Amino acid sequence: MILVYVDHDRGEIDPLALQVVSAARGLDDDVQAVIVGPNAEKCADELGSVGVRTVHHGTHSSISDYAPLASARAVLTVMERTDPRAVLAAGTPRGSEVLAHIAAIRDLPLVTECSEITLTGPDTAEVTRARWGGNLLERSKVTGAPLLATAQAHAFAVVDEPGTAQVEAFDVPVTDADVQVGIVDRTGAAATGVGLAEAKVVISGGRGMDGPEAFAMLEELADILGGAVGCSRVVTAAGWRPHAEQVGQTGTKVAPELYLAFGISGATQHIAGCKSAKTLIAVNTDGQAPIMSHADYAVVDNLHTLLPVLIEKARAAKGA
Amino acid sequence: MEICVCIKRYPSLGSAIMLTDDGMAIDTDKLGFTLSPHEECAVEAAVQLKEEHGGTVTLISMGPEGVEEQIREQFAIGADRAIWIHSDSTDVDPQAAAKAIGDAIEADGTAFDLILLGSESADNANAQTGVRLAHRLGRPVATAVKGMTIADGVATCERAVGTMREVYQVPLPAVITVKDGLNIPRYPSVPGRIKARKKPIEEVPANLDAPRIELLGLTAPIRESKGAQDLGAGEEAADALVDVMKQIGVLS
Numbered sequence: 001m002i003l004v005y006v007d008h009d010r011g012e013i014d015p016l017a018l019q020v021v022s023a024a025r026g027l028d029d030d031v032q033a034v035i036v037g038p039n040a041e042k043c044a045d046e047l048g049s050v051g052v053r054t055v056h057h058g059t060h061s062s063i064s065d066y067a068p069l070a071s072a073r074a075v076l077t078v079m080e081r082t083d084p085r086a087v088l089a090a091g092t093p094r095g096s097e098v099l100a101h102i103a104a105i106r107d108l109p110l111v112t113e114c115s116e117i118t119l120t121g122p123d124t125a126e127v128t129r130a131r132w133g134g135n136l137l138e139r140s141k142v143t144g145a146p147l148l149a150t151a152q153a154h155a156f157a158v159v160d161e162p163g164t165a166q167v168e169a170f171d172v173p174v175t176d177a178d179v180q181v182g183i184v185d186r187t188g189a190a191a192t193g194v195g196l197a198e199a200k201v202v203i204s205g206g207r208g209m210d211g212p213e214a215f216a217m218l219e220e221l222a223d224i225l226g227g228a229v230g231c232s233r234v235v236t237a238a239g240w241r242p243h244a245e246q247v248g249q250t251g252t253k254v255a256p257e258l259y260l261a262f263g264i265s266g267a268t269q270h271i272a273g274c275k276s277a278k279t280l281i282a283v284n285t286d287g288q289a290p291i292m293s294h295a296d297y298a299v300v301d302n303l304h305t306l307l308p309v310l311i312e313k314a315r316a317a318k319g320a
Numbered sequence: 321m322e323i324c325v326c327i328k329r330y331p332s333l334g335s336a337i338m339l340t341d342d343g344m345a346i347d348t349d350k351l352g353f354t355l356s357p358h359e360e361c362a363v364e365a366a367v368q369l370k371e372e373h374g375g376t377v378t379l380i381s382m383g384p385e386g387v388e389e390q391i392r393e394q395f396a397i398g399a400d401r402a403i404w405i406h407s408d409s410t411d412v413d414p415q416a417a418a419k420a421i422g423d424a425i426e427a428d429g430t431a432f433d434l435i436l437l438g439s440e441s442a443d444n445a446n447a448q449t450g451v452r453l454a455h456r457l458g459r460p461v462a463t464a465v466k467g468m469t470i471a472d473g474v475a476t477c478e479r480a481v482g483t484m485r486e487v488y489q490v491p492l493p494a495v496i497t498v499k500d501g502l503n504i505p506r507y508p509s510v511p512g513r514i515k516a517r518k519k520p521i522e523e524v525p526a527n528l529d530a531p532r533i534e535l536l537g538l539t540a541p542i543r544e545s546k547g548a549q550d551l552g553a554g555e556e557a558a559d560a561l562v563d564v565m566k567q568i569g570v571l572s
């Protein structure tokens with residue numbers, strides 16, 4: 001049996017958890033899920049549709065919202081009862097920390113960012129996992145049972161397996177220390193424009209923008225195309241743009257129809273964030289810049305003179 | 321405030337990754353080294369807290385010869401002292417690494433109010449050293465933090481999820497793992513660099529458990545150049561760009 005920790009936010013299931021269920025079904029037909037806290041029972045229908053037949057729903061009067069250690073205790077409780085061969089979760093901040101707590105408490109190895117998992121023996125497994133934001137793949141052998149692993153986002157496709165999940169409620173034996181660190185508040189960043197991660201068009205600027213001023217032109221172009229503005233780390237480190245706009249390994253990963261890179265050289269850590277773009281256009285004065293080998297279309301030109309012309313023509317084309 | 325920051329040395333990859341012939345490591349022969357933005361932000365946060373509350377900032381780095389370089393750079397922006405855990409590689413099994421760092425903190429004996437780490441290492445993103453260390457030391461932990469304020473012995477931490485922010489409160493002493501974007505790390509000043517030369521680095525051996533995750537090999541996914549189509553320059557390029565945008569359906 002494979003156990004999956006399924007995260008939800010006040011009843012909204014984490015869509016990546018469905019990918020993890022499908023990854024788990026690749027290992028064993030018997031996939032069970034653990035969900036924790038109020039409103040979680042709403043997730044059971046969706047879990048049933050991807051092949052989960054048993055959902056363990058952990059509650060306790062002191063669990064009112066997500067608390068990492070309380071979730072870990074819930075999974076540990078089910079682990080004791082059901083002795084799973086592996087425990088999986090999505091590689092989100094929450095999935096990762098819940099599994100890290102379990103790994104620490106049980107002194108087990110934990111492999112993260114997996115894109116392939118094979119169980120090779122009663123206490124051995126082989127995995128393929130991403131390093132350097134996906135620029136490198138690692139193959140590793142893990143010794144320990146159960147296997148603890150998190151899945152890389154979008155590495156596993158969701159496979160429908162319609163059916164009904166039985167919900168089994170249980171009490172999570174939490175102490176005050178287990179709920180000491182938990183969500184106390186949420187601050188919704190008032191949505192301004194299009195969200196970077198979901199944008200269909202991302203217009204990014206790098207060091208070649210020479211300062212914050214020229215980003216007004218990227219905003220204008222983004223406005224015309226209904227897209228979002230992105231940037232490189234050089235730009236956020238200089239304070240020209242907020243970190244929320246940084247694309248890359250330590251920024252946001254984007255997967256737009258079109259990624260337009262102005263004055264960005266194409267360091268691996270930047271490419272880690274934009275390599276899923278369907279079409280990449282690079283504008284750079286240097287025709288040999290590394291970004292060119294990732295680009296579908298190249299413009300070797302000065303962005304400061306090109307942008308005003310491009311904006312004018314794009315606006316005219318839109319009106320037409 | 322006594323603050324400890326765990327920093328790790330990484331090769332500066334640039335635009336291509338070369339592996340050693342046996343495919344077991346990155347060929348670092350021609351590469352420089354650096355820190356991860358996550359850890360740079362952790363050190364910056366520690367130095368800001370020291371400036372506000374007083375105290376000392378202790379760095380811990382585990383790795384072979386060479387890690388002094390990154391330690392001295394962070395001395396230059398304001399860290400005070402360091403513990404260098406000698407190991408053959410920076411690439412240590414995460415379970416063993418967390419234990420060795422915990423051992424070093426206990427042996428040092430400083431009662432750290434706050435221990436900061438990156439949320440995940442740049443090379444292997446194990447995303448677990450901080451949580452394991454917290455359990456080892458019996459401290460509460462918050463992870464992947466992108467905003468932090470400390471008042472009355474409590475750290476209020478924000479973490480980004482999509483366009484929302486989750487808020488957590490963690491009583492000190494605590495372990496907190498942070499992300500790029502927490503702050504804008506400063507550049508070292510010239511006086512900072514001069515002072516950095518004299519700050520103490522204490523060297524301790526690593527007593528590492530056998531790894532439970534055994535590397536079988538690395539591969540760099542084959543990335544064929546897409547053979548970018550040259551759209552020219554100036555007006556000609558602007559016209560061609562508009563055509564491409566229409567063609568792929570993002571401009572109509």
Ligand SMILES: Cc1cc2nc3c(=O)[nH]c(=O)nc-3n(C[C@H](O)[C@H](O)[C@H](O)COP(=O)(O)OP(=O)(O)OC[C@H]3O[C@@H](n4cnc5c(N)ncnc54)[C@H](O)[C@@H]3O)c2cc1C
Pocket residue numbers: 205206207208209231232233234235246247248249250251252262263264265266267268269270273283284285286289301302303304330332333334354355356357442
């Ligand atoms: C662990 C780690 C994580 C990192 N994470 C990220 C990340 O998430 N995102 C990220 O972006 N970086 C990240 N970096 C930094 C990364 O390595 C590069 O330093 C950074 O991406 C470079 O930014 P850039 O391309 O804007 O600047 P540069 O590399 O300096 O490139 C500037 C480019 O602009 C061109 N140019 C200059 N003037 C003009 C002009 N007038 N018109 C047109 N073109 C012009 C130049 O030819 C050059 O190609 C990370 C680094 C590390 C070590």
Ligand SMILES: Nc1ncnc2c1ncn2[C@@H]1O[C@H](COP(=O)(O)O)[C@@H](O)[C@H]1O
Pocket residue numbers: 326327328329356358359380381382383410411412414417436437438439440441442444445446447448449450
């Ligand atoms: N060899 C090391 N020396 C010092 N700190 C480390 C080391 N390895 C990991 N860390 C710290 O732990 C964080 C998370 O690493 P990881 O759990 O490997 O993803 C890093 O960002 C560092 O702050």
